[in-house]
Amino acid sequence: MGLLVEGAWKDQWYDTKSSNGKFVRQDSMFRNTISGEEGAVYPPESGRYHLYVSLACPWAHRTLIFRKLKNLETHISVSVVSPDMLSNGWEFGDYPGATADDLFGVNYMHQVYTKAKSDVTTRVTVPVLWDKQSNSIVSNESAEIIRMFNSAFNELTGNHDDYYPESLQAQIDEINDFVYPNINNGVYRAGFATTQDAYNEAVVSLFDALDKIEGILSTQRYLTGDRLTEADWRIFTTLIRFDPVYVGHFKCNIRRIQDYPNIFEYMKELYQVDGIAETTNFDHIKRHYYFSHTTINPTQVVPQGPLVDLDKPHNRGA
């Protein structure tokens, strides 16, 4: 794990000393948009864009889900990094389910970043949406990539399904603003904390938030009512990793997702949506966290469990 400093790779774990043991996630730095508007720098074109993902990563998983739901698979190609993220950061390789770098044939993800900007100073994160035409990074912010996938390619695909409908945008934004710090990033704030106080604060706000979500899902099918939206997909990628990884590896063990009847059934419903199970790779998920975070798990031993039947019929909407 490391970062690029003026284009040079530096192997270094997260600095939590300057923040009292708290993990503070950095903002993504490439923030352009694909748009069908006249004169747009990045117009929606088939075959022009390439997505770099890790199957382990919850943020990258969102983008794979939207690529699937919006029928973008034939329009946007994908490279998958190996789940092992060690001293060179994300790398390509022959781990089952991973690929080579299909565009440049480089070994490391940081080399893709320096192809976009040779003197860049940044963490090297996935997902990355790459523009093959200008050889630049459109975006490395999943929240923005899924919005582009939701609407920018509609004319090309003929798929007008809308996961961010205008009538629900305020509600979706409100849920996202609650779920992101407390749950999506909350598991990382608990797991990467290096003081007891920082961990305590994160884990308590995480489970308070999950209790609240359980309450919401006890009265309605989805987070904003009876329609499946972006807000649901954004929480899903954290929920599906929770019992296999976050409970043990990140010490988020006050309760399991299986202990929340409504969240568990809801998570199964989302997992069973057409195409979603194939975007979910539990081997990469478990291997990445347990094998890569050697400050947390120095033995790199990956647990076998848990045994959970995600294909069992759910009771949502019954």
Ligand SMILES: N[C@@H](CCC(=O)N[C@@H](CS)C(=O)NCC(=O)O)C(=O)O
């Ligand atoms: N805000 C970014 C976060 C992406 C992110 O942090 N990805 C993790 C993998 S789960 C990563 O690549 N971490 C490497 C690092 O921090 O050096 C997004 O949502 O796209």
